[in-house]
Amino acid sequence: MPAQISLEALKVLDAIDRHGSFAAAAEALYRVPSAITYTVQRLEEEHDIKVFEKQGRRMVLTPVGRMLLQHGRQILEATESLAEMAQRMAHGWEAQLTIAINGIFPIELIFPLLRRFQQEQPDIHLALRYETLAGTWDCLHEGRADLVIGAPGLPPEGRSYETLPLPLMPDGAFCYVAAPDHPVCALEQPIKRDALRRFTSVVIPDSSTRLPTLTYGLVESQPRLFVPDFDAKLKAQLAGLGIGYLPRFRAAPYLASGELREIEVELVRSDHSHYVAWHSSNQGRALHWFVDALREHNPYAELLAESLA
Structure with missing residues (x-):
């Protein structure tokens, strides 16, 4: 050798x-x-x-x-x-901090905070990832993320978490939409669950690997087109490939332009509460820099507050 x-x-x-x-x-x-x-x-x-x-x-x-x-x-x-x-x-600073964001929220809202952090701690690696539904809690529970933004519902049992609540999403925060030439738009509204079974729903699967998965706004036996994220879901629904819920703040420009049409359906979404969350035992200084910054100014809370206006 x-x-x-x-x-x-x-x-x-x-x-x-x-x-x-x-x-x-x-x-x-x-x-x-x-x-x-x-x-x-x-x-x-x-x-x-x-x-x-x-x-x-x-x-x-x-x-x-x-x-x-x-x-x-x-x-x-x-x-x-x-x-x-x-x-x-x-001295308590992590080599890398991983932040997971619920896929319903625009990732770019956190960019100003990242810029501030990079100016103060340029050598610490930052990793962003999208998670969906229970996948937000799952990635925190399994150690794939240090901080999650927009985790829905209450935290899972078995671990101790600290949380910051985001404003509750109102009943109209999600809208059921389709392309205007989609055949579902020709039906009498509100459209019943049984009628929706005939049409493909565009779905982002829950990204959880260990915790029980969640589903919202789906009908049993409904055909599904699985896509990786909300950008793909939006584009698929614009293309007339399927129907389903979108956050109103994402769908609003396309509803205004007529590229999407809102449909009244006999379905109810219940994912109104969302949290910023982290492990209670994690005392990393980078983590708590972001926690303190989000307490002071949370762009995701502002987005939800605007949707209440």
């Missing part, structure tokens, strides 16, 4: 390339020039390679040396980042 290339050797190569000579690299690294020369010679001998070659009066990197430097810098940057992450974690 060949000897490993040390971080020290990679630092020396980097310094020589950045500063232009062995002597300048020695000064930058607070070493004597002979120590720099010895490190390079040992690297070449241990791996039977040539890292530098003489061109005129200058020592320049060989193709092998250039490859080592290119990949070595990535390793040096990774080790420096690792050390910084370790220091941040030692």
Whole structure:
């Protein structure tokens, strides 16, 4: 097994390339020039390679040396980042924070908060994900997210959660819609459940993997077209591929333009309560930065409050 290339050797190569000579690299690294020369010679001998070659009066990197430097810098940057992450974690900052958002809500509402956080903590990784229905609680319960926004209903049993309630969604917050040329629009309204069974419903499946799944606004034995998110659901219903509920704030522009038509149906949605939630035991500083920011200004609460107006 060949000897490993040390971080020290990679630092020396980097310094020589950045500063232009062995002597300048020695000064930058607070070493004597002979120590720099010895490190390079040992690297070449241990791996039977040539890292530098003489061109005129200058020592320049060989193709092998250039490859080592290119990949070595990535390793040096990774080790420096690792050390910084370790220091941040030692002071309570997470290496990464994952935020799950209920798919009914526009993800871009959280972007201003992300921007503020990046300005204060630029080295912490952030991950956003969409979840649907019970999948919001499930990803928190199973540790796939640190913070969820818009989890419907009450939290599951078995874990301790902290929550911030969002404003209750009114009865008209969801509207049952179809493209105007869809045959369902020709029926007398309100349309009964049995009549809806004839038409395909566009459905975003519950993303839960462990907790019991939820369904809203579906009729037994109704054909279904499964789509991955609300953007796809909206586009499918605009294309006349099916019918179903949409949040009114998403459907409103298309209702106004006539591209969608609201239908009165004998169905009731009961998912009126939604929460921002996190584990009580999670004391991460990045998590609580976002919790405090959402307490101060919650764009999702504002969106729901506007729907009540």
